[in-house]
Amino acid sequence: MALQSINSDSPLANLVKQKRAFVEIQDLYELLGVPRDATQDAIRASYFSLAKLLHPDVVARQADNLLQQEAAVVFKAISGAYGILSDRRRRSEYDRLHADGFAPVEDRTKRDAASEAKIFAHKGSLLMDRRAYAEADACFRKAVELDPTNASYQSDLGLAIMNNETLPLGLRMEEAKTWLEKAVELSKREKPDILFALSQYFKLKGETNAQRRLLTETLRLNNRHIGAQREVRLLAMRSRGQVDLFESIKKWFDKVSGKKK
Numbered sequence: 001m002a003l004q005s006i007n008s009d010s011p012l013a014n015l016v017k018q019k020r021a022f023v024e025i026q027d028l029y030e031l032l033g034v035p036r037d038a039t040q041d042a043i044r045a046s047y048f049s050l051a052k053l054l055h056p057d058v059v060a061r062q063a064d065n066l067l068q069q070e071a072a073v074v075f076k077a078i079s080g081a082y083g084i085l086s087d088r089r090r091r092s093e094y095d096r097l098h099a100d101g102f103a104p105v106e107d108r109t110k111r112d113a114a115s116e117a118k119i120f121a122h123k124g125s126l127l128m129d130r131r132a133y134a135e136a137d138a139c140f141r142k143a144v145e146l147d148p149t150n151a152s153y154q155s156d157l158g159l160a161i162m163n164n165e166t167l168p169l170g171l172r173m174e175e176a177k178t179w180l181e182k183a184v185e186l187s188k189r190e191k192p193d194i195l196f197a198l199s200q201y202f203k204l205k206g207e208t209n210a211q212r213r214l215l216t217e218t219l220r221l222n223n224r225h226i227g228a229q230r231e232v233r234l235l236a237m238r239s240r241g242q243v244d245l246f247e248s249i250k251k252w253f254d255k256v257s258g259k260k261k
Contacts, residue, residue, distance in 0.1 A: 028081035117147035155183035
């Protein structure tokens with residue numbers, strides 16, 4: 001099941017997004033948040049701690065349908081991970097099969113390029129969350145190099161470059177636009193997150209009309225897209241503010257000119 005777009009910054013949503021990436025690469029230790037040499041007690045404690053947060057009955061009380069669906073995938077995977085790692089025989093077999101599966105990327109010669117790209121992209125996402133944009137830039141470049149057909153990687157690269165202050169402003173904005181537009185073209189304008197990313201470029205450039213068009217397209221595809229909803233509200237507030245300013249100036253001018261209202 002492909003990772004869907006969760007448009008929320010809540011602690012629960014961030015936990016689901018973080019764990020969902022490890023579902024994709026089948027890293028059971030990272031799923032449970034324990035080191036590879038974790039004791040059985042540590043594995044058990046971590047599982048029950050996560051289960052309290054991600055059990056469907058708990059999630060249903062605080063999440064929308066999309067987040068509930070993604071959380072259910074993660075909870076099922078965590079339960080499966082616990083089933084394997086809590087069984088000494090199955091854990092030993094898993095460790096044997098994945099002896100080099102999650103070692104540094106340079107050592108994983110048997111993993112195909114798409115899987116490698118997924119890991120680099122995940123690392124890039126974590127770095128973006130920490131605002132380590134230069135390091136995220138490097139990770140997304142590698143992801144794009146390994147899987148040049150993935151529009152989301154190109155979009156993420158564009159955002160990382162746009163925020164990478166180690167590059168000159170003009171250079172990074174120009175390159176960011178190139179990658180963001182490539183991502184939009186590759187996705188055939190059918191992925192709301194990618195359209196939204198390009199809208200952020202035009203926001204920084206101050207090109208409001210282009211930003212508004214892309215926000216409209218984003219909401220056409222996903223009318224619950226939180227980022228796009230927020231930006232539309234901000235544009236509306238800014239527009240009202242400009243009208244209010246104009247009215248204030250007009251009233252002042254009328255007053256000092258001796259005109260009657």
